[in-house]
Amino acid sequence: MRSPLPLGILGSGKGSNFRAIANAIDAGTLHAEVRVVVSDVADAGILAFARERGVRAEYLPPGRFKTRLEPEAEDRLVALLKEAGAEWVVLAGYMRMVKAPLLDAFPRRIINIHPSLLPSFPGLEAWKQALAAGASETGCTVHYVDSGMDTGEVIAQSAVPVLPGDSPETLHARIQQAEHALYPAVLREIAER
Numbered sequence: 324m325r326s327p328l329p330l331g332i333l334g335s336g337k338g339s340n341f342r343a344i345a346n347a348i349d350a351g352t353l354h355a356e357v358r359v360v361v362s363d364v365a366d367a368g369i370l371a372f373a374r375e376r377g378v379r380a381e382y383l384p385p386g387r388f389k390t391r392l393e394p395e396a397e398d399r400l401v402a403l404l405k406e407a408g409a410e411w412v413v414l415a416g417y418m419r420m421v422k423a424p425l426l427d428a429f430p431r432r433i434i435n436i437h438p439s440l441l442p443s444f445p446g447l448e449a450w451k452q453a454l455a456a457g458a459s460e461t462g463c464t465v466h467y468v469d470s471g472m473d474t475g476e477v478i479a480q481s482a483v484p485v486l487p488g489d490s491p492e493t494l495h496a497r498i499q500q501a502e503h504a505l506y507p508a509v510l511r512e513i514a515e516r
């Protein structure tokens with residue numbers, strides 16, 4: 324039996340995708356192990372959930388920038404992930420751009436989930452962008468992370484309809500449901516390679 328795929332998870336928010344991944348691990352459908360969860364937000368739900376599960380949870384002060392870690396912080400992040408034994412880095416609602424130190428430390432081993440069918444609607448609040456554009460369909464995308472904003476190679480996508488009367492909240496909830504199935508499925512495929 325192969326050893327479980329060692330994951331490092333980065334998140335800034337409530338952590339529902341991390342929950343979905345943790346549930347798949349518990350259910351035995353994903354042969355992986357979360358070695359550490361790291362957040363740039365001290366009171367993020369994702370850290371609280373990690374602690375509840377007994378998973379190592381680390382707050383990493385991001386430093387002086389808004390959209391990325393300052394270089395010293397990103398160096399610390401790389402050291403933390405390596406020391407925890409993570410081999411794949413899973414962005415789960417992580418709200419900062421990833422820069423060279425992390426990209427170079429985990430080449431083609433950093434993945435992200437984005438709430439649209441990329442390349443449509445990159446960036447923030449993609450579900451609102453889909454509504455504003457009058458799209459009849461949107462969804463979610465798991466992709467490799469590169470130095471751009473939501474530009475890395477697509478691994479898998481899942482479509483959801485935009486329904487008449489959708490609000491940003493109802494549409495986002497439908498996309499998140501699709502995310503919670505897609506992310507564990509992609510990780511399972513990686514773990515089985």
Ligand code: GRF
Pocket residue numbers: 334335336337338339340341415416417436437438463499502
């Ligand atoms: C998800 O919608 C994901 O697509 C985006 O950030 C959100 C994270 O949600 N990148 P959660 O923290 O996993 O609940």
